[in-house]
Amino acid sequence: MSEVSSYTIEEVAGLLKVSKLTVYDLIKKGMIPAYRVGRQMRVDEEDLKLYKSKMRMPQQAPRHEKPKTSDTLQSGEKETVIISGQDVSMDLLSKHLEKAIKETPLRKYSGSLNSLIEMYRGQCDIVSLHLYDAETGQYNIPYVKRILSGEPFCLINAVIRQAGIYVQKGNPQNIQGWEDLKRTDIRIVNREKGSGARVLLDEQLGVLGIKPSGVKGYNDIVTDHFSVASQVSRGQADAGVGAQHAAHMGNADFIPLIEEQYDIVILKKNQKLLDTVTDILSSKEYKSHLSQLNGYDTKMSGRIVYET
Helix, strand or coil: CCCCCEEEHHHHHHHHCCCHHHHHHHHHCCCCCCEEECCEEEEEHHHHHHHHHHHHHHHCCCCCCCCCCCCCCCCCCCCCCEEECCCHHHHHHHHHHHHHHCCCCEEECCCHHHHHHHHHCCCCCEEEECCEECCCCEECHHHHHHHCCCCCEEEEEEEEEEEEEEECCCCCCCCCCHHHHHCCCCEEEEECCCCHHHHHHHHHHHHHCCCHHHCECCCCEECCHHHHHHHHHCCCCCEEEEECHHHHHCCCEEEEEEEEEEEEEEEHHHHHHHHHHHHHHHCHHHHHHHHCCCCEECCCCCCEEEEC
16 A cells, blocks of 8 residues: 555545445545546545544444443443444445444454454454355355354355456466466465455365465465455566455456355344344345446345354
């Protein structure tokens, strides 16, 4: 991020993991300062950092105190729902949920595995995840069963996405699949531990018997799909793993390799919240918005994938 001093609206949307319409709305409300350069609107990097800092403050709990999630509230306190996950579908869910419960949910942008651990610790109510398990060929279920052991839960599909490899325009290195990542002429940019993309990469390397130390750039870390795609498009890396929707925003080409199940988990003790979210995910309005995004399929949205 230090290489640029300002961003386009599309780049801001990618960094915040929201739609461009949401960014325009934030600008219109005066929450993010912007200015025009010719026909293009720009947002200064410092202004974006300031906005993110302001939005982060309400989510911080006092030291030694857990955040007041919907299952840790004392009698008489106002319910606050905390949604953890990095995909734009969770921003859409947050907007729909705000209308339903008359309260603005708090958003956290932790990776899948870290979000699941936060739920176990009672720090969030809704967790989105896309964690691939090569041993079973399943998404999410093995991880949730292990980490939320003893906690009755429900796993619901939010959307189906295409996951794969970002490459430079025209794919000059002729990268075709996972095995190409061990080539000595290929350098990748990776995601942080606990992210779904990192888990997917590690699982695929394990299946092929490729050691992480044999992959150039394995320890070069960024924290979102957009940053991976952007670094690849700028030639700072030859490849990176992520979801299809960020390829266009990051100006990279995309090689789809797996249909990714993007689910959310809610504990059954929050039954009212569970019912409300299931209704939202099954609604025509939610599906209509998501189906307009590149690489999203709503054929399973709202379907219960697994429950204890």
